[in-house]
Every structure is written in C-alpha cells, then in structure tokens.
Amino acid sequence: MRQAGLFSAVTSAFIIEVHSHLQQDPNDVTAALLRVLIYKIDNTTFGTDTPALPQWTGPPRTIVQVQAILFASLAASLFSAFLAMLGKQWLNRYASTDLRGTATERSQNRQRKLDGIVAWYFDHVMEFLPLMLQAALLLLGCALSHYLWGINITVASVILGVTSSGLILYIFLVAAGAAYESCPYQTPGSLALRYLSRRVLFSDTPGSDSQTTAFDLRCISWMLQTSLDKTVHLSTLKHLTTMVALADVDPTLVVDCFNAFVGCVRVRSYEVVVVRGLEELAAVSALGLFNTISHLLGTDPTSRILEDLHQRYSKVFPPIVNFHGHQFYHVMSAVHCLFTRSRERQPFEWSNYEPSAHELAMVSRNLVSLARFKYQRAQQMKVPRWALRFVLHSFSLNPPPPTSVVANCLSIVAIELGCDVLNAGTAVSTDERYVCTRQMGISLTPNQCASGADLEPDN
Numbered sequence: 001m002r003q004a005g006l007f008s009a010v011t012s013a014f015i016i017e018v019h020s021h022l023q024q025d026p027n028d029v030t031a032a033l034l035r036v037l038i039y040k041i042d043n044t045t046f047g048t049d050t051p052a053l054p055q056w057t058g059p060p061r062t063i064v065q066v067q068a069i070l071f072a073s074l075a076a077s078l079f080s081a082f083l084a085m086l087g088k089q090w091l092n093r094y095a096s097t098d099l100r101g102t103a104t105e106r107s108q109n110r111q112r113k114l115d116g117i118v119a120w121y122f123d124h125v126m127e128f129l130p131l132m133l134q135a136a137l138l139l140l141g142c143a144l145s146h147y148l149w150g151i152n153i154t155v156a157s158v159i160l161g162v163t164s165s166g167l168i169l170y171i172f173l174v175a176a177g178a179a180y181e182s183c184p185y186q187t188p189g190s191l192a193l194r195y196l197s198r199r200v201l202f203s204d205t206p207g208s209d210s211q212t213t214a215f216d217l218r219c220i221s222w223m224l225q226t227s228l229d230k231t232v233h234l235s236t237l238k239h240l241t242t243m244v245a246l247a248d249v250d251p252t253l254v255v256d257c258f259n260a261f262v263g264c265v266r267v268r269s270y271e272v273v274v275v276r277g278l279e280e281l282a283a284v285s286a287l288g289l290f291n292t293i294s295h296l297l298g299t300d301p302t303s304r305i306l307e308d309l310h311q312r313y314s315k316v317f318p319p320i321v322n323f324h325g326h327q328f329y330h331v332m333s334a335v336h337c338l339f340t341r342s343r344e345r346q347p348f349e350w351s352n353y354e355p356s357a358h359e360l361a362m363v364s365r366n367l368v369s370l371a372r373f374k375y376q377r378a379q380q381m382k383v384p385r386w387a388l389r390f391v392l393h394s395f396s397l398n399p400p401p402p403t404s405v406v407a408n409c410l411s412i413v414a415i416e417l418g419c420d421v422l423n424a425g426t427a428v429s430t431d432e433r434y435v436c437t438r439q440m441g442i443s444l445t446p447n448q449c450a451s452g453a454d455l456e457p458d459n
Helices: 002-022 026-041 061-095 103-119 122-149 153-179 188-201 210-226 230-242 252-262 279-299 304-316 329-340 357-378 385-395 403-416 430-439 446-451
Strands: 265-268 271-274
Touching: 002 061, 002 122, 061 122, 103 122, 122 153, 122 188, 153 188, 210 230, 210 252, 230 252, 230 279, 252 279, 252 304, 279 304, 279 329, 279 357, 304 329, 329 357, 357 385, 357 403, 385 403
Parallel strands: none
Antiparallel strands: 265 271
16 A cells, blocks of 8 residues: 555656646747737837737647546556555454454354455455556556657657566566466466466366376375375375376375385285284375386386385395285285386286276276386387286176276287387377277187287297
C-alpha cells in the first residue's frame, strides 16, 4: 500500500505538469491583445501584418493521449492502494483470535475461515494487486515516452529504452516461470500461462507430466532418506510401485529402496528372515528396488551408483542365499541374479508363487526394459533363462494374465528371437506392442508353454 501511494504521488506530479496544455495558455492571449492594442495606436509598427486574436481549437492530440494514459496509470495505482488496504483488513480479520467459545469451536471457526479463503480464491486476489501496480508503471513509462518524443527525441529515447528493457525482462521472467515450476521468479502471468498451456495447448501431448513425475520421484527419495517412521516408508514405497513411468529417476532412489529392504530383513545361515511386523514393508521395498534398478540398468548401466550398490549387496547377501517362503521371493531372486550373475546356479521356481495382477504387470514391464537395453543393446547377450521362465509361467496362469502382461511377455520372446520389437526410445501402448509381436508371427501354444523347448537359450 505504501508503494502504491508513492507511485500515485509521482504520477500526480506529471499530470499537473502536462495538465496546463489541456487549456489555452493565458500568456498567449495577453500577448495577442497587446499586439492588437499597439496596432491600434500605431498601425505602421507591424507594416502590412495585421494582428488578430488567436482562435483556440483545443489541446494537441498528443497531449490528450498522454493525459489519458497518465490518468489511467493514476487510477490503476489508486485502485491497487484501495485493494491493498482492503486486503490488509481481510488478513487482520483472518489472523484475529476468537476469545469466546470452546477450543473446538474456535478451531472450527479458523477452519471455516481457511476453507473460505480456498473457496473464494483469496490468494489470486492478493496476487492481482502487484499486477495492477506493474501495469500502472508500464503506463507511466509509455506516457512519458510519448510526451517527450515531441519535445526532445534524445531524452525520449532514454525513457523509451529503460521502459522497453523492463518490459522485455518481465516477459522473460513470466516465460521462465511458466516453463519451469522450480523457477523462483513466479508471477500471476506465469501461473496463468502454465494453466493455459496445460489445459488448452498441450493437453494431448505425450509426456507432458514428465516434470511432475521426476519431481514426485525426488520427493519419494527425500522422504525415504529423512523419515525414520516405517509407516511413512510403507506409504511412500506403495506410491512408488504405482508409478508406471520413471522419467529422469534419481539413481540415489535405488539406494533408498535397498536401504529400506535391508532394514526389514536379516540373513541367518543363508536364510533370509523378515523382522516381525515388517513383512509388507519388505515386500513393497523389494518391488520398488527391482523396479528402480531395472530402469537404471536400462538407461545407465555404467552408473557409479550401481557399482557401489553391488559392493554393499555382496556384503549383506552371500552368493547363495535363500529367499523361499517370502512374498518377495521372485523379485529378490531376480535382483540377486543381477548382482551375482548366477543365473544357472540358482534356478527360479515361478510355479510356487502366485503374484497379484499389479505385481505381475510391473515385473513383466521391467523385464522388457531390462532385456531390451541390457542384454539386446548393451551387451548383445541372450535373454536370461529366468526371464524366459517368467514368460512361460505367466502364460500358464489360469485365468490368463492381463493384456499388458501378455504384450510384455511377447516382447521378451521377440527380443530372445533376435527381433527388433520397437525402437527403445519410442513410447507406445501395450496394445501397439501386442499387435507388433503378433504380426511378426510370434504365437505360443499350450505345448510350448509347458515345455519351453523353443524358448530356452543355448548359452
């Protein structure tokens, strides 16, 4: 409110200076009358030039335009000061503490005030106040440039240059704030532009939520590192397992999932024992570990995080360890094979486990990514047998697995057969991948699913 009052005083000074040009100058009228009086006394003074009284036709068009802009600037600044005064009154009323009533009634009253602030968009109204003051400043700069241009171009160029530079800087800040949510230079224009871009312009663009996904992953990593509450870890890891895409995942999230899992288990005589009461957390953290580590192996197989995690894993779990009898059996067996490279030494027994539909879909999706990047592209190796056994087990389920699992399993088979299923950098739906693998002639009969003769690798 103080800034608005100061700005109004500055604008008023310029209005007073320019206001005299809206009326006829009395000095010009006096000079004209004196010329006529002298001509009446001695008509030879002016020769053939007969003086006459000037006819005033109104102020110049430029002065009218300048005054209109200045008054608009003054009105905007005064109105912003008025709203700022009202806003201060509203905030004082919200911050006031009721002295009457019980603690429950006072709490309900404050909650009612907060709900009203949210429902009536109070924050947007308060953000509108500085926007009006910024508009008033822009109008003042335009008026001064227009007024001084007819007096002195050099002086007007200085005002015009400063005003243009400030406008360009403001537009850049609005664009930066709209493009990056983490940008600290947020303005009401940035919020409005981001809202329009999401709702109108880019509502159907794939991957428009990639920044939100990456931000969620960083929040998950922060909560796992900061909180010591196992309930918080469980809720956080459950949310992680529901995320389909891991765009721009932070490699440290793999370590966080590993730490959460290690905190739930103990290794005794090559047997993995889960701490009582942490069975669900162990299963969820193991699934999150497999999800993140398979994604990291596909996107950055040479990551330093993987090397450090391999050393830590070797210290906790021996080369031969038994995960039998736990919900995380198949997930941790897959992780164990990735770290120990003992695919043939420790065969999988998928038939002894019946995963849920969500867990089956997540494992199949990560195995596709792992087979495509790590084995087919990075190392030019065959798909491991434990992954193919997972395919056979999935097709032998009764009832059959979901369509997405079928598409993922067929993709694993296609990679094993040496087919370039799809470009690794292309994001497609499971239905498109399913059609692609079917068009290549990949079909599994019940006999093939039972035997797996055509799917087992030679090495």
